[in-house]
Amino acid sequence: MKFIRQLLRLLAIYRVIVRYGLDELLLSTKIFRPLRLFAYFAPGHWIRSKELTRGMRIRLALEELGPIFIKFGQILSVRRDLLPDDIALELAKLQDAVAPFHGDEARKIIEKAYARSMEEVFAEFDNTPLAAASIAQVHVARLHNGREVVIKVLRPCVQAQIRKDIELLYLFAGIANRYWADGRRLRPKEVVAEFEKTLYDEVDLIKEAANATQLKRNFKDSELLYVPDVEWDYTLPNLLVMERIGGISISEITTLKRLGVDLKYLANAGVEIFFTQVFRDNFFHADMHPGNIFIDIKSSHRPHYIAVDFGIMGTLSTEDQHYLAANFIAFFRRDYRRVAELHVHSGWVPQGTRVEEFEGAIRSVCEPIFDKPLKEISFGMVLLRLFQTARRFNMEVQPQLVLLQKTLLNIEGLGRQMYPELDLWKTAKPFLERWMDERVGLRAFLKGIRTNLPLWAENFPEIPRLIHESLVQREEDSANIKRLTYEITDLRKGMQQWHERIILIIVGCTLVVSSAIIMSLKTWSFFNIDMLMLGFLLGGIGSLMLLFAWGKR
Known part of the structure; x- marks a missing residue:
């Protein structure tokens, strides 16, 4: 079932690549330039829309492929030194202008989460999204106390889509780890595991709210960074309500x-x-x-x-x-x-x-x-x-x-x-x-003393008792070490005896079996008497060894 799911996802990815002609773009890069004549035979060349620029084709493909691919596009969008301007400008739209889902659907998600009508929870709600990203989209609302807020709503079925792509990444990581020379050094499975943890944390909006609260506390009264307030009474695992802020995008x-x-x-x-x-x-x-x-x-x-x-x-x-x-x-x-x-x-x-x-x-x-x-x-x-x-x-x-x-x-x-x-x-x-x-440095040493001084002063009266207990514990540990030493010595002797017994039993059994084989021979040559004597001798020695091994118990 898992393999079929991965195969279907690969086919879906290939379908999107072909639809937007990204196979043709691949063939036009420097690495594959010797094969550029084959671009005319690429499926994307004949079925893609001629009205779309290459930047638009890449952006739309990443949007359709889902959250993980959008994240990749967001990272690339800030690297203007690595991308042509037309592609960088289009990828910048992935930062907060991903295609949104309908506002009525967001309204239904909110009402279902609160188990109340929208009018009971918010005084006003704007159906048109303020911004849309890979994991969620944001709507403006007003609380009944008059405060303007933004509501972050998780995209429908986003967790299932992430799970499919993570499974695919693990498949590629396993192949790389097994067959790629640099696979073990680059540790692809561990990297995917870290990425998986990060993505699943991102779809838990309660955790995001806690992160915002912690960061706000860290920069309390700071003149460098401001973090909006979280409306905890309205925040749920799939809904995050925060103070609405005003500002100019850094872009x-x-x-x-x-x-x-x-x-x-x-x-x-x-x-x-x-x-x-x-x-x-x-x-x-x-x-x-x-x-x-x-x-x-x-x-x-x-x-x-x-x-x-x-x-x-x-x-x-x-x-x-x-x-x-x-x-x-x-x-x-x-x-x-x-x-x-x-x-x-x-x-x-x-x-x-x-x-x-x-x-x-x-x-x-x-x-x-x-x-x-x-x-x-x-x-x-x-x-x-x-x-x-x-x-x-x-x-x-x-x-x-x-x-x-x-x-x-x-x-x-x-x-x-x-x-x-x-x-x-x-x-x-x-x-x-x-x-x-x-x-x-020295300041760290002095800070450590200053921090721990109250604790040391509090425990100072207990020092004589702690020293006495430490000495008693040391004597007990010494006695236990001696006892363990004796036990280990006895165990070593016992193992040595068992070793000797096993050798005697193996050799004795071998001699007795050899004797039985010799004594069972029905055809005798010139050396009949000698063979018979040898059989008796081997059997006797083997029996004595077995008796000796039995006596060593």
Whole structure:
């Protein structure tokens, strides 16, 4: 059944590819250019609509294929340096302008969820969606207390569609893991598992509401980032009700410039927000495409960000946080040996890797991009060379860092559009040095003492009793170790005896069987008497060995 479901999904994907002529687009790329004559024989060439541009064809195909493909398009949409303008502009529509489902259907979902009529729950409800994305769409409403809100409604059957595509990804991951040379290093199954967890978290709107509340608490009284309030009394697993915010989409660069917004300040603030989330709070927004970020321009010189859509949030372990920060700092200081050592110590590359050789490889990739603004850096080439280095040194993909890497790509893409002169290294370095000092420097030591001092003072009267109990426990542990030592010695002796018995039994049985075979012979040669004596002798020895083995019980 599962195989049939996967086969049907593959056929559905192929049908969409053919309908929008994407097979022809594939044949027109540089890799397949030698086969471009076959484009005329591609099914898409004859049945696709001639009125659609290539960008529109790609966008519509991704929309029809579903949430996972739309997510992929959203990630690509912020990488203007990697895509032609016409395709990038079309993919940008996937951020908040995916084809919506009908407002009447959204109304039915809401009324069914609350088990009440719309008029009982909301004073006003706009049937026309404000925005539509891959997982859900948003409608404007007004509560009976007069507060304007937005209602996020999950798309019908979205979970079933995600499940089908995840099964397909696992199929491809299994094939890659088994037959692709780099499969084991890239750990495709683990990456898909991490992606699966992220997607299922995103369709649980109660969890999204909790994420928004946590992020709002982390940036309480912040002048950099504002998070809307959640209306918990109205929020359900498939419905999220939040305060309606006003702002300009970060993608409207022309509008921001016309209004005199300080884009340099905004770009630097974005970098600080990102590193604050990752390192100070260990809780970061991992879906930062332009459709989820708005700018409040009440003060054009000190604008601040407004974030929405908190379905995908990332966290890191303490070890990954430490290694990442140390890697960033070493990178900013151009200490490539330290970068190489950290990769080995963290287990991201095999233990036997030669640090000097790895250091040289990292230097050759990173050195050309220093002292350059974003607009002068070819990140496509940098990524390509990093992948080549990773393959050469068998560097494994870290599934827990996939979300962070995706977010970094989004941040860099937004920075390139907003303020190409941004010096990413200069902005991030002081923050990370301060964070590391607070975690592992003198300030961290003093902070630890200050934090734990009340606990130590509270437990100080108990110290004599704790010392006595520790000594008693130590004596008991010593006695237990001696007892275990004796038991292990006895067990070893018993095993040795059993070993000897088994050898005696095997040899004895062999001799007795051999004796029986010799004694059963009916035809005798010249050596009749000798053979008979040999049979008796073997049987006697074998019997004695069996009796001896029996006596060793």
